[in-house]
Amino acid sequence: MSDCIFCKIIAGKIPCETVYEDDQVLAFKDITPKAQTHLLVVPKKHIVNLGSVQDDEWPLVQAVLKSIKKIAEQQNLAGYRVITNNGEKGGQEVFHMHWHILAGDKLPGF
Numbered sequence: 001m002s003d004c005i006f007c008k009i010i011a012g013k014i015p016c017e018t019v020y021e022d023d024q025v026l027a028f029k030d031i032t033p034k035a036q037t038h039l040l041v042v043p044k045k046h047i048v049n050l051g052s053v054q055d056d057e058w059p060l061v062q063a064v065l066k067s068i069k070k071i072a073e074q075q076n077l078a079g080y081r082v083i084t085n086n087g088e089k090g091g092q093e094v095f096h097m098h099w100h101i102l103a104g105d106k107l108p109g110f
C-alpha cells in the first residue's frame, strides 16, 4: 500500500526504532509513547485490521501474537497490556493492523 505509513516503515522508507523483526513481523517504538514502554507490532503484509483478516491470514495473526510474547520476554517486561484498535470508531488511526504493547507505571485507558 503506497500511502500506508506502516508499509513505508516496513519498506525502510520511513525510519523507526526497531525492537524485533522476523520474516513476517516487525515491532518498533511508537513515535508518541503513551506509556513508559509503548511498542507497535505489525504484520509485514498490509492487513487493515482484525476485522478484515481473511481465512488464510490467521497464521499471520498467530505469528504477531507469538512475537508479542517473545518481545515481552526480550524486553523483560514485568507485565504488559496489548491493544489493537479496530476501525475509526474503535480509535484506529493507522489502517495497517497493529498491536500496541504498553508497559510501565500508570498504563493509560481501561
Ligand code: 5GP
Pocket: 005, 014, 016, 017, 028, 029, 030, 031, 032, 033, 040, 084, 085, 091, 092, 093, 094, 095
Ligand atoms: P492507532 O490509533 O491506529 O491504534 O495507533 C497508531 C499509532 O501509531 C499511534 O500510537 C501513533 O503514535 C503511532 N504512529 C503514527 N505514525 C507513526 C510513525 O510514523 N512512526 C511510529 N513509530 N509510530 C507512529
Ligand code: ZN
Pocket: 001, 004, 005, 006, 007, 008, 045, 046, 047, 095, 096
Ligand atoms: Zn500498510
